[in-house]
Amino acid sequence: MSHREKDEHSGIDTTGHEWDGIKELDNPLPRWWLYIWYACIAVAVVMWVLLPAWPTLNGYTHGVLHQSDRVQVARDMADLKARRGAEGAMLTNASLEQIEQDPKLQTYAMAAGQAIFGDNCAPCHGAGGAGGKGYANLRDDVWLWGGSLSDIQQTITYGVRSGHPQARLSQMPAFGRDALLKPDEVNDLTEYVVALSHRKADRAAVYRAAPLYAQQCAVCHGPAGLGSQAVGAPNLTDADWLYGSDRQSIHDQIWNGRGGVMPAWTGRLDPDQIKAVAVYVHVNSGGAAAKTQ
Amino acid sequence: MTVVIDQTAQPQGAASGGKAAKPAPQASLYKKRDPIYPKLVNGPFRQLKWALMAVMLGIYYGLPWVRWPRPDGAPQQAVLVDFAHGRFYFFMFDLWPDEVYYITGLLVVSALALFLVTAWMGRLWCGFACPQTVWTDLFLYVERLFEGDRNQRIRLASQPLSLNKASRKTGKHVVWLAIAAATGGAWIFYFDDAPTLWNAFWAGTAPIAAYLFFGVLTFTTYSLAGAMREQVCIYMCPWPRIQGAMLDTQSLQVTYRYDRGEPRGPHKKDTSWAGRGDCIECKACVTVCPMGIDIRDGSQLECINCGLCIDACDEIMEKVDRPIGLIGYDSDYAVACRSKGETPEYRFIRGRTIYYGVALIVVSAVIVAGFVLRTPYQLHVARDRNPLFVRLHDGSIRNSFTVNLVNRSYTSKTFVVSLDGLPAPRLQAPGLTADVRGVSVKVDPGMERAVRILATVDPTSLTTALNPARMTARIDGKVLTAQTVFITDGARP
Numbered sequence: 001m002s003h004r005e006k007d008e009h010s011g012i013d014t015t016g017h018e019w020d021g022i023k024e025l026d027n028p029l030p031r032w033w034l035y036i037w038y039a040c041i042a043v044a045v046v047m048w049v050l051l052p053a054w055p056t057l058n059g060y061t062h063g064v065l066h067q068s069d070r071v072q073v074a075r076d077m078a079d080l081k082a083r084r085g086a087e088g089a090m091l092t093n094a095s096l097e098q099i100e101q102d103p104k105l106q107t108y109a110m111a112a113g114q115a116i117f118g119d120n121c122a123p124c125h126g127a128g129g130a131g132g133k134g135y136a137n138l139r140d141d142v143w144l145w146g147g148s149l150s151d152i153q154q155t156i157t158y159g160v161r162s163g164h165p166q167a168r169l170s171q172m173p174a175f176g177r178d179a180l181l182k183p184d185e186v187n188d189l190t191e192y193v194v195a196l197s198h199r200k201a202d203r204a205a206v207y208r209a210a211p212l213y214a215q216q217c218a219v220c221h222g223p224a225g226l227g228s229q230a231v232g233a234p235n236l237t238d239a240d241w242l243y244g245s246d247r248q249s250i251h252d253q254i255w256n257g258r259g260g261v262m263p264a265w266t267g268r269l270d271p272d273q274i275k276a277v278a279v280y281v282h283v284n285s286g287g288a289a290a291k292t293q
Numbered sequence: 294m295t296v297v298i299d300q301t302a303q304p305q306g307a308a309s310g311g312k313a314a315k316p317a318p319q320a321s322l323y324k325k326r327d328p329i330y331p332k333l334v335n336g337p338f339r340q341l342k343w344a345l346m347a348v349m350l351g352i353y354y355g356l357p358w359v360r361w362p363r364p365d366g367a368p369q370q371a372v373l374v375d376f377a378h379g380r381f382y383f384f385m386f387d388l389w390p391d392e393v394y395y396i397t398g399l400l401v402v403s404a405l406a407l408f409l410v411t412a413w414m415g416r417l418w419c420g421f422a423c424p425q426t427v428w429t430d431l432f433l434y435v436e437r438l439f440e441g442d443r444n445q446r447i448r449l450a451s452q453p454l455s456l457n458k459a460s461r462k463t464g465k466h467v468v469w470l471a472i473a474a475a476t477g478g479a480w481i482f483y484f485d486d487a488p489t490l491w492n493a494f495w496a497g498t499a500p501i502a503a504y505l506f507f508g509v510l511t512f513t514t515y516s517l518a519g520a521m522r523e524q525v526c527i528y529m530c531p532w533p534r535i536q537g538a539m540l541d542t543q544s545l546q547v548t549y550r551y552d553r554g555e556p557r558g559p560h561k562k563d564t565s566w567a568g569r570g571d572c573i574e575c576k577a578c579v580t581v582c583p584m585g586i587d588i589r590d591g592s593q594l595e596c597i598n599c600g601l602c603i604d605a606c607d608e609i610m611e612k613v614d615r616p617i618g619l620i621g622y623d624s625d626y627a628v629a630c631r632s633k634g635e636t637p638e639y640r641f642i643r644g645r646t647i648y649y650g651v652a653l654i655v656v657s658a659v660i661v662a663g664f665v666l667r668t669p670y671q672l673h674v675a676r677d678r679n680p681l682f683v684r685l686h687d688g689s690i691r692n693s694f695t696v697n698l699v700n701r702s703y704t705s706k707t708f709v710v711s712l713d714g715l716p717a718p719r720l721q722a723p724g725l726t727a728d729v730r731g732v733s734v735k736v737d738p739g740m741e742r743a744v745r746i747l748a749t750v751d752p753t754s755l756t757t758a759l760n761p762a763r764m765t766a767r768i769d770g771k772v773l774t775a776q777t778v779f780i781t782d783g784a785r786p
Contacts, residue, residue, distance in 0.1 A: 100724040103735070103742065110745070128679030139683045140691070238686035284693065286747050287723025 091272040096149035099279050100287070106279065113280025116273050120265065129284060134243060134260055138281050142240040146229045147288035153278040159264035160232065167264060170231040175216065176255030185212055190251040196225040196236045197245070232259075328450065329523060329585035331433060332443035332577075336604025346427050354475065357482035361385075364703035367739075374484050389701060392667070398660035405656060409649040411539040413641060414622070415546035419532065420599035425525050428476070428518035429583065432469055439465040443580055469519045470511070477510030523584045526597055533594045540592070542626040543640050547598045549578075549589040549620050552632035557589075560613065571615050578602035578620055588620055670706070671699035671741075672773040674764040681780045690781045691749040696764060698744070700736035706768055708734045710746060714762040715779055716754040721747040731767075750779060758783030 004016040007025055014023045047053065051063040081088055090108055091099060099105040118127060124135045131137035136144060145155050145168050158166040175181040181189070191205035192213050214223065220233035227235035234242060242260075243253045252258075265274060282288070361371035361384055368375060373382040381388040381396075388395060410417050419426060439461045440446045452458055481503045482490055493499040494507075517525050526533060540546070549572075557572035572589065579587050581602060584595045588602045600622075607617040627637030677693040685691055700706045711731030712718045722732040722744055736742045746764075760779040765772060 103724075106724045107743070126679070128677065130680035130683065137683065139680055139693070140685050142686045235686065239684055239688045240686050283723040283745050284747075286691070286721040286749075 089272070091275045096153060096275060096278060096282075099275060100149065100283065106283070109276040109279040110283060112273070112276040113278075116269065116277045117280055120269065121277065124262075129281065134258070136242065136260075137240070139284055140240060141286055141288060142235070142238065143229060143285075143288065144232045144234055144242075147282070147285055149278060149282050151229075152281050153274060155262065156269075156274050156278055156281075157264065157266045160262040161259060162262060162264040164264035164266070168232055170220070170233065171259055172220070172233075172253075172257035173216075174255065174257035177257075181212070181216070181254075185209070186251060186254050189213060189217070189254055190247055193225070193236050193250050193254075194247060197238065326524060327585065329583065330443045330446045330450075330580075331583045331585075331601075332580040332605075333437060334577075334581040334601050334605045334608070336601075336607060338600030338604045342421060342430060342599065342601075345421050346430055349422065349427055350431070354479045357479065357487040364738075367703065368486055370486055372483060373486070376484060387701075389699075395660065395664055398656070398663070402653065402657050402660060405649060405653040408539050409646060409653055411536055412541070412544055412645045412649055415540065415544055416532075416536055416596070416598040419526065419536075419597035420547075423597075425517060425530070426597060426599065428472075428514060429522050431472065432518045432522075433583065435468045435472070436465055439468070466519075469515055473511045473515035473519070474507070476514040477507045477512075480510045481506050523595070526584065527595050537594075539645075541643075541645060542629075543624050543643060545622045545624055545639075546592055547588060547596065547600055547603060547620065548623040548625070548628060549591070550618070550623060550628055550631075551589070552628055554589070554619050566615070571610065571619050573609070573613060575609050577605040577609050581605040592625065668771060668773070669701035670708070670766070670768050670771065670773060671697075671701075672708075672710075672764065672766040672775050673697040673699075674775040674777045676777050676780075682782065684782075685749065688752070689749050690752045690779075691747055692779050694746045694748065694764065694777065696734075696744050696746050696766075697741060698734055698736050698766060699741040700738060703738050705738055706736055708736060708766040708768045710734060710744075710764065710766045712746075712748050712762055712777075712779075713765050713774075715748070715750050715760060717750070718762075718779075719749040721749070731765075748779065750781075752781045755779075755781055 002016040004013055007014055013026045015026045050065045051067050052060055054061045099109050125131050125138055129138040158164045160168045173180055176186045188205040188209035191201040192209035195201035195206045220231050221227050221236055225236035227233045243249050356372050359371040360369050371384050379390045440449050554572035555570040557570050557574050560573040586595045603620050606620040610617045610619055630637035675695045683691045698708050709731045720727050720732050726733050734744050758781050762777055762779045764775045764777050
């Protein structure tokens with residue numbers, strides 16, 4: 001296969017390889033090319049000295065410049081913040097109400113809030129904030145823990161059942177699973193809750209469940225089923241259902257007593273970011289005042 | 294209609310400078326440039342070109358310095374392209390970036406006007422108005438100042454380098470560079486407040502882009518008008534190629550009337566003109582040509598129709614006591630007719646000029662109407678698609694809209710936004726005041742503002758899932774509307 005020969009046209013040896021009759025001349029590398037190659041090697045040696053280069057048994061050589069991308073990112077972020085200056089700190093000294101009322105601040109907060117919401121909140125609440133089964137819809141006028149600006153800020157900051165000491169906390173008992181009520185009683189209560197939301201229900205079951213409701217449920221959900229934002233108990237009389245409105249869903253909820261978890265964002269978002277996303281959520285939900293649903 | 298035109302066309306440039314290029318021993322893909330030394334000529338076309346040059350350069354250099362009063366805060370410069378704030382000011386008008394289609398329209402109108410003029414009168418643009426022609430003319434004027442007219446320049450070029458030659462060449466290039474710098478300098482004043490930039494420019498504190506464009510335009514002016522000249526027209530510019538599609542045999546062009554000129558030949562004084570043409574082969578038309586061509590070869594790509602050969606020929610014709618106009622504006626058709634002994638007919642209204650004219654009128658009317666009827670206010674609506682709608686606790690349905698309001702005026706305006714075409718919609722806009730008329734949105738002068746407006750409707754009053762609606766903004770007695778749709782789940786409780 002390898003057969004070096006002299007090329008008759010140029011008088012230069014071939015490399016000795018042949019592919020379908022095509023041969024390659026064994027020309028020497030151009031000098032300038034060679035010198036650039038040597039220069040690259042020299043530069044590489046300098047780089048080993050200056051920059052992190054070689055792994056060692058318990059780390060790596062740091063280089064005399066102590067270059068670190070991680071440190072650089074932190075420095076860049078601090079630099080960015082410094083350059084934004086007063087513009088970037090616009091939300092710091094304004095109250096949530098001031099931010100919402102001021103055209104410039106609201107525009108700024110909405111833009112910042114949308115980005116923050118998309119990065120942090122959308123995985124559960126959806127990109128549009130409409131939520132899903134078990135995840136609260138943030139676009140309607142129904143709020144488990146209150147829909148005012150300060151309520152929303154509180155919920156975002158400390159979360160719900162997040163483990164943070166100041167988290168919003170409540171737990172609906174698993175009446176069926178923990179055998180607090182008998183299966184028949186859970187069935188009767190299901191009919192009662194259906195009736196509360198102005199739908200047709202089994203009258204006999206509703207009558208049987210009335211004392212049970214007063215005894216077990218009214219503490220949180222209220223005697224008329226209107227719920228309580230103080231304990232995150234939903235209103236059972238309206239058209240909004242976190243876990244579904246059909247009988248099976250209501251039954252499952254009474255049986256299992258599910259309650260969602262929302263993380264505390266303090267420490268992960270800075271206070272200005274929490275303000276921005278609170279205003280964003282509040283504006284998009286129609287801007288409820290600080291009262292009931 | 295067949296028209297025979299005397300096409301003794303030689304390869305371009307062959308007749309230039311009176312020297313015929315010898316064929317190179319080995320064929321090259323590149324043609325060496327034959328230097329051209331146009332002779333100064335006097336006559337009506339030369340006078341017209343001087344006057345047009347003065348007017349156009351005056352406009353170019355002076356326009357950025359014209360002031361124009363505008364309400365507070367806005368720039369006081371009559372013509373200003375303000376990239377930093379996204380505005381184009383032109384006297385009483387100001388355009389926003391989203392209105393750039395008016396500029397596009399102006400370009401379309403200019404192109405159509407160019408088509409029409411070319412169909413009628415040939416390359417008027419090339420000969421009289423094109424910046425390349427104007428600056429080349431100016432640079433040639435400077436060249437004559439330092440190096441003399443044609444014959445002196447040719448002699449100077451053949452001389453070895455001497456103090457005389459060097460000083461003349463240096464002087465020429467210094468003045469050229471000064472003109473080029475003034476050209477690049479004037480350009481940047483269209484993009485920033487001229488007096489401020491003037492001071493900053495000399496203080497060294499102007500934006501880097503100002504120095505960059507100053508440098509680029511100085512270089513292009515110096516090289517295009519000084520060194521490249523006719524080569525720009527012949528090799529770089531697309532217009533000589535495009536013009537072929539605009540011209541026809543009825544177009545008036547700078548034309549050698551070969552019916553009158555041929556057979557040409559030298560003429561001795563006091564001999565008869567019988568049996569011969571009027572062209573005395575003096576080459577005056579060739580020596581004055583800035584493109585280095587012979588107009589007697591007929592209509593050709595290089596000819597920019599500047600009319601200088603008309604002036605040169607008329608001067609000679611007067612001297613030899615023949616009627617002027619051996620070279621003049623004429624149509625190929627007319628020349629061909631006369632050479633056959635027929636009386637030519639000039640037709641200015643013909644298919645080509647009719648459809649160029651109609652297109653010009655229609656497009657101009659559309660652009661002008663659009664510009665006159667534009668309002669300084671605008672309304673855009675984007676309805677939320679995620680979620681399409683939200684059901685509230687009482688079963689009512691809410692849709693959310695982002696409403697964008699633009700106030701191009703110089704005073705603060707309050708738009709009253711409402712949603713029409715729906716039964717009793719309830720509007721919410723947190724941070725804004727909503728009453729029975731709608732949501733009031735104050736927009737600062739020269740600003741746009743996006744607001745969130747949420748509309749709630751009782752779905753029992755709607756019969757379908759998709760309900761056409763109109764977002765309406767009322768401002769100063771004007772009503773702006775934008776079509777949108779109110780969406781429900783379609784299910785009736």
